[in-house]
Amino acid sequence: MLLYPGMTSLDFVGPQHMFSSLMGAQVHHIAKSMAPVTSDSKLTLLPTTTLKRAPRDLDILFVPGGGDGTLAAMADPELLAFLADRGSRAKWVTSVCTGSLVLGAAGLLKGYKATSHWASRSLLKDAGAIETEGRVVRDRNRITGAGVSAGLDLGLTLVGMLRDQAYAETVQLLAEYAPEPPFNAGSPRTAPEAVKQMTEGMFPDFNERARTTLARQVKLRRT
Amino acid sequence: MLLYPGMTSLDFVGPQHMFSSLMGAQVHHIAKSMAPVTSDSKLTLLPTTTLKRAPRDLDILFVPGGGDGTLAAMADPELLAFLADRGSRAKWVTSVCTGSLVLGAAGLLKGYKATSHWASRSLLKDAGAIETEGRVVRDRNRITGAGVSAGLDLGLTLVGMLRDQAYAETVQLLAEYAPEPPFNAGSPRTAPEAVKQMTEGMFPDFNERARTTLARQVKLRRT
Numbered sequence: 001m002l003l004y005p006g007m008t009s010l011d012f013v014g015p016q017h018m019f020s021s022l023m024g025a026q027v028h029h030i031a032k033s034m035a036p037v038t039s040d041s042k043l044t045l046l047p048t049t050t051l052k053r054a055p056r057d058l059d060i061l062f063v064p065g066g067g068d069g070t071l072a073a074m075a076d077p078e079l080l081a082f083l084a085d086r087g088s089r090a091k092w093v094t095s096v097c098t099g100s101l102v103l104g105a106a107g108l109l110k111g112y113k114a115t116s117h118w119a120s121r122s123l124l125k126d127a128g129a130i131e132t133e134g135r136v137v138r139d140r141n142r143i144t145g146a147g148v149s150a151g152l153d154l155g156l157t158l159v160g161m162l163r164d165q166a167y168a169e170t171v172q173l174l175a176e177y178a179p180e181p182p183f184n185a186g187s188p189r190t191a192p193e194a195v196k197q198m199t200e201g202m203f204p205d206f207n208e209r210a211r212t213t214l215a216r217q218v219k220l221r222r223t
Numbered sequence: 224m225l226l227y228p229g230m231t232s233l234d235f236v237g238p239q240h241m242f243s244s245l246m247g248a249q250v251h252h253i254a255k256s257m258a259p260v261t262s263d264s265k266l267t268l269l270p271t272t273t274l275k276r277a278p279r280d281l282d283i284l285f286v287p288g289g290g291d292g293t294l295a296a297m298a299d300p301e302l303l304a305f306l307a308d309r310g311s312r313a314k315w316v317t318s319v320c321t322g323s324l325v326l327g328a329a330g331l332l333k334g335y336k337a338t339s340h341w342a343s344r345s346l347l348k349d350a351g352a353i354e355t356e357g358r359v360v361r362d363r364n365r366i367t368g369a370g371v372s373a374g375l376d377l378g379l380t381l382v383g384m385l386r387d388q389a390y391a392e393t394v395q396l397l398a399e400y401a402p403e404p405p406f407n408a409g410s411p412r413t414a415p416e417a418v419k420q421m422t423e424g425m426f427p428d429f430n431e432r433a434r435t436t437l438a439r440q441v442k443l444r445r446t
Contacts, residue, residue: 182383
């Protein structure tokens, strides 16, 4: 599981909760160095290992999303080289939210169906991926989740795949994951129009910069 | 927001994501010392302040749950004194999962309706609370959530109360909180009987020790 400054901590912790419920599994929190990593909500997490020391072969490679920090990750040659390398051998290559744009920048989604945060999903095309709407989208060994809170669904889906349904149901019951959102605005299909427009208004700058970054990474890989 | 060793990180990060979306709000991650705090899933978080240095007056006091670490918190005089003090002035006294047992140990739920993780909810009676089934239970200024993942619902509920519905809906849409659990086992009412029995089998030891601890704290407060 990749940690980087400015990532969204809930993107990371939803899946981390689920993956760490796989008895016998070793979950690595991997960052560029052992220095503390602060998320976009100002929560500071400690890595357990670094890009250089992380195991060569991983069952699951996971990348969280975020805002400005994600843009920086998408342009970071050391980080992208790590993802391209580990992603080439990982059994499952996974992400939540705009983490899929980081996978895309690393060249890991070319020709794969993938999803992302709804407001940035169209950018997947700029990474050569096949933009696909869905809470958790699987194409061969790529599994990408929608925005932020989709990490719980993605994590639980993987627990079911790596163990079995009864195991995943036990994890779900332990986490009392029977959600009851107090409002019905979690998707652009159900949110009030004014709320949708206000939220969309937050994304043009991020999307423009992400598009430029993806174009540069695609070009760099061609040369 | 209280941090303590062995707490469940998802209990903490769900509400932390929502609270930190309140523009202008200052979110404190409060621990006994500034030393890193490791959760039950082995995620290590850094506090931003300590029990001694935390502001006297808090809008929201929040306590996450967990397993063995929660039992330790329920028996920690310094921690309980902090909660009793801040809880006496906080506008909202809140918890997720077995965090309500810590509030109960601090004497903050006596005579209040409250909930907890479904498998430990009956222990609230031992803290003088009125055991109440519900995803998010409010009684006056006490707001308690059910197990682990209920923190997202509790956090979003509080955002709606502290701002307004449109603000909370925007936060919900940003987090794409339109959950689609891949299984339907998140509640003991919907989980397969075998899954429910296996999960219940994990709790007798915790519940017995929690009951003893609550009895001791209630007795200590009487003397």
